[in-house]
Amino acid sequence: MKTCKSSHLDSGLESDLQCRSVVKCGSERMENAAKRRLAANARERRRMQGLNTAFDRLRKVVPQWGQDKKLSKYETLQMALSYIMALTRILAEAERYSTEREWINLHREHFHPESYHQYMGQKVAPDTDSYAQLFSYHPEHFQIAN
DNA sequence: TAGGCCATCTGGTCCT
DNA sequence: AGGACCAGATGGCCTA
Numbered sequence: 001m002k003t004c005k006s007s008h009l010d011s012g013l014e015s016d017l018q019c020r021s022v023v024k025c026g027s028e029r030m031e032n033a034a035k036r037r038l039a040a041n042a043r044e045r046r047r048m049q050g051l052n053t054a055f056d057r058l059r060k061v062v063p064q065w066g067q068d069k070k071l072s073k074y075e076t077l078q079m080a081l082s083y084i085m086a087l088t089r090i091l092a093e094a095e096r097y098s099t100e101r102e103w104i105n106l107h108r109e110h111f112h113p114e115s116y117h118q119y120m121g122q123k124v125a126p127d128t129d130s131y132a133q134l135f136s137y138h139p140e141h142f143q144i145a146n
Numbered sequence: 147t148a149g150g151c152c153a154t155c156t157g158g159t160c161c162t
Numbered sequence: 163a164g165g166a167c168c169a170g171a172t173g174g175c176c177t178a
Contacts, residue, residue: 036164041155043165048153072151 055073062079071079097103
């Protein structure tokens with residue numbers, strides 16, 4: 001988004017560095033300091049890009065309920081927290097209600113009818129993707145944690 | 147136009 | 163010493 005800003009600043013500093021070296025108007029120490037600053041800026045940019053990549057990956061696995069706008073970073077973290085808590089609760093209940101039928105009866109009202117019928121025609125797949133397909137997520141099922 | 151969100155720069159601190 | 167991490171400042175873009 002801000003690539004032109006940074007490139008302008010960077011190129012400005014770089015040309016300044018060139019100027020200094022050509023005209024010999026600055027000490028070598030200042031040049032080194034400026035170079036280190038530029039390197040630190042680049043590292044920080046890469047670090048933040050890595051962080052944003054991680055946020056994008058998190059957005060992909062967190063429910064969005066058909067929102068056309070992508071979640072902000074804060075919303076993504078809140079949603080991930082709620083999602084993990086909900087899944088944890090589901091797992092705990094699944095352990096408590098040992099048989100499949102008990103567990104299904106407990107959660108029947110949360111199934112989409114088509115999902116439920118689909119489920120009834122097949123075995124439970126233990127992987128989380130199948131769970132995600134099995135359940136229909138609604139915002140009201142997840143309280144935003146404070 | 148104000149407010150939210152974001153990218154980037156920067157200086158400070160901590161760690162290796 | 164240099165890199166990683168963090169928080170504050172700044173300015174751009176977008177939307178209501």
